[in-house]
Amino acid sequence: MKLLYPRFAQMRNRLKNRDRRMYGKTLIMGFFGILFWAAIFIVFYRVLAYFKGIEIVGAFLAAKLLSMAILSFFSILIFSNIITALSVFFMSEELQLVTPTPYDADELYLSKLAETIINSSWMVALFSLPVFLSYGIIFRQDAAYYCMVLLTLIPLFIIAGALGTAVALGLVKSFPARRLKDIFFLLALFLFVGLYSMFRFMKPERLVDPDIFITVIDYLSVLKAPASPFLPSQWVTDVLSAFLFQKQGEGPGFSFACLWSTALAFIVMLGWCFRRIFFDAWSKAQEAKSIRVKRWSFFNRVLDAVLSPLAPPLRALVDKDIRSFLRDTAQWSQLFILLAIIVIYLYNFSVLPLDKSPIPTRQLQNILSFLNLGLAGFVITAVAVRFAFPAISLEGESFWIIKSSPLGLRGLIRCKFWTNCLLLAVLAEVLIICSNWLLGVDRVMMLLSAGTVLLMTCGITSLGIGIGAAFPRFRYENIAQIPTGFGGLLYMMLAMLFCVLIVMVEALPLQMYLTAVAAGHPLRPGQWGIIAGSIFFVCALSAAACIVPMKIGLYRLSRIESF
C-alpha cells in the first residue's frame, strides 16, 4: 500500500506540527462532537428503554428501529461513496503524478478503494457507535456483541464502498466527471428536500392521536415483516438481532457469511472492472469541454440595468458573484433548500390548532408571534451559514485579484455584507410577515416583529460575513465544506446566542404590553421607560453585532498571507 503512504505521512505531519491554536480548535470541535454523540446516545437510550418497557410490541419496535437505522446508514454510505469515489478515483491531483509512473493497477485500485471507503465511512462509523452502544446497554450485551458489531460493519462499509465506486466508474465512462459531481450534488439535495418535505407533509403529529391505534394488528404485522432479504443492511440486522433479541436458527450465521462473501466478491469483481475501464474513464475525466455562454441575453441586460446605480468596483463584485452563483450547481441548488424551508415554515403555522388551546386565542397569537421571532432568527442563521458565512471564502484562490486591486478588503467585506443582508432580510420579512398574517396578530406585534427581525438579520449577516472572513477557507472542493470547520461552529453559536438575547430583552416589555391590552388599560409611564430601554438595548446589541464581527473579520483577513 505504498500509494497510501503520502496520506499517512501528511496526516502524521499535521499532527506533529500542530500549534497551540490548532489544539484549541480541535478541543472545541471535539467538545461539540462529543456533545452531538452524547445526544444521539441519550435519544436512542431513552427510546429503547421505553420500547423495552412495552409488552408484546416493544421488542418488535426495537428490532424495526435497528433495521431502519442500519438501512439509513447503508443508504447514506452508498451515496457518500459515489461522491467520494468521483473525487478520489478521478479528480485527485496525485493521479497526475501516479499515472505516468509504471504503477501497479491492483495497488492503485486497492489504495483508492481503501481511501474512498475510509473517507466516506468514518463519520457514519463514529456516529453509529452510540446507536449500537445504546442497544448493547439496554439489552445487556457482553463483549461478543460489540465484536460482532465491528465484524458486521466492516463488510457493510466495504459493500457500500464497492457499490459506490462501481456506480462512479460506470458513470464517468459515459459522462465527464466534473459534470457528474454537480449532478450528484443536485440529486443529494433533491433527495434531502424531498424526504424533509415528505416527512413533514405526512403530518407525524397525527401519530399521537388515539384514533390511530385502531389498526394495531395491522401495525404489528408491518413491524414483523423483514426488509428485503437481499439487502446487506438486513444481513447486519439479522446478525445483531440474534444477539440482542435471542433469535434462534440458522439465519444469523447465513447472513454473516453473506456479508463477508459479498464484500470480498465485490472487491474482486470491482478490481476486474477497474482494470478494464479505469484508464479510459480517467482519461475522459481530464477532457475539458469548452462551455460557451450567450453574450447578449435578456438576463445580461436585466442584470446590467439593476446594477447600474452601483459604483463600478462594487458592481463588478456583485455582478461576478451573481453570475458565479447561477452557474455553479453547488451554489444555486441551495435555493431549493431555501424554498423548502419557507414552504414548510409557513405550512407549520397554517396547521396550528390555535382554537384547541386553553389560552385565549388573542394572547396565544401574540405569544406565538413573539416566539416566532426566535425561530425565524434560527432559520435565518441556518440559511446564512450556507450563504453569508462562505461569501468571503468563495473568492477562493482568486482572492489575489481583490487583494491586489484598489477595491481593498474593506470594500469587499462591505459589498458581501450588503448583498447578503438584502437577500436574507427579504427572506426574514417574508417568513415573519406571512407567518404573522397566518396567525392573525395585531398591528403592533406585526410592526415589532418586522422591525426586530430586520435588526436580527443585519446582526446575523454581519456575524456570518465577519466570522467567515476571520476563518476563511480558500481551498475547498465543495461550497458545503466551507462552514464545517471551527469558524462555522463559532458563527452558529454566536448567531444563536444573539437571537436568544434579542428575544429575551424584548420579552419583558412585550409581556407588559400584552397584559395591558388584555386588561384594557393603557401602559404606565414607568412601563414606557422599560419599553424604551429595551428598544435601545436591542438596537445597541444589533449595532454591536453589525460592527464588531466585521472589524475582527477585516483585521484577520488583512493578516492572511497564504491563499
Next chain:
Amino acid sequence: MIRLENLTKTFSSFTAVNRISLEIKPGEIFGFLGPNGAGKTTTIKMMAGLIKPTAGDVYIKEWNLGTNPQQAKQLCGFIPDRPFLYGKLTGREFLGFMARLYNVAALHIGPRTNHLFEIFEMTEYGDDLIESYSHGMKQRLVMAGSLIHKPAALIVDEPMVGLDPRGSRLVRRLFRELCNAGATVFMSTHTLEIAEEMCDRIGIIQDGQLIAVGTMKELRAASGSQAERLEPIFFRLTGDEAMEKISDSLQL
C-alpha cells in the same frame, strides 16, 4: 515609478526579504532574479499589496502602498505566476470585471476588451467559461486583465510560465511596447535568457538580500567575470556550489 525602501519581511524567526532598496524608472524593464527560495515571490507579493511588509515601504509614483493602497494599486497591474481565476465567468466577463474593479469608464470597457482579445489572440474564446481554458489561455487572460486599466507599473511574477513560444514572443514584444509608452515593468524570472534579452537592468536577490543591481555591463563588472552571457555572471554572483551539486548528481 517604483521605489522600494528598506523592504523587509520576516516569518517568525526567518527573514525572507532583508532591507531591499530599489528604484525603477518610467520606461524601464527591470528583471528580478534569484535562486529558489531567495525571496523573489515574497518581494513581489509585498509590491502587489498581497502581503504586508514587516518593515520598509513600497512607493508607486508618489503613493505609499502602505498608507495609500487605493491610489497606489490603481496605478499597478499584477500578474501572478499561477493564474487562479473565476472559473464560472467567461473571458469577456472577467475583463469587464477587472475593468470595473480598476474604475475604467463604462464607455471604454467594450473597445479595450476587444483590443486586448485581439492582441492576445483570444477573440474566439471570449465567451467560453474560464474553467474550460488551458493553463496558457488563463495566463494570457490574466495578462489581458492586468492591462485593461492601462497601468503605469506592471508587476509580473514569472511571465512565461505556461506560455507557448508564440505567446512568449507576444509578451516580450508587448512589455517592450509598454515601456516605450512610458510604463514600468518589474518582473521576476528564472529564465536568464529572457532577462538578458528583455531587461534594461537586473537585480539579483539571494537569501533575502539584493546582492547585485545594474545593467549587464555593471553586473559583469560587479562579478569580475568577462563572460558575454548572463548565465555565468549569475552563477558567479550567487556562488557555484549548487550547480556543482547538480552536475555531480546527474553523473551518478
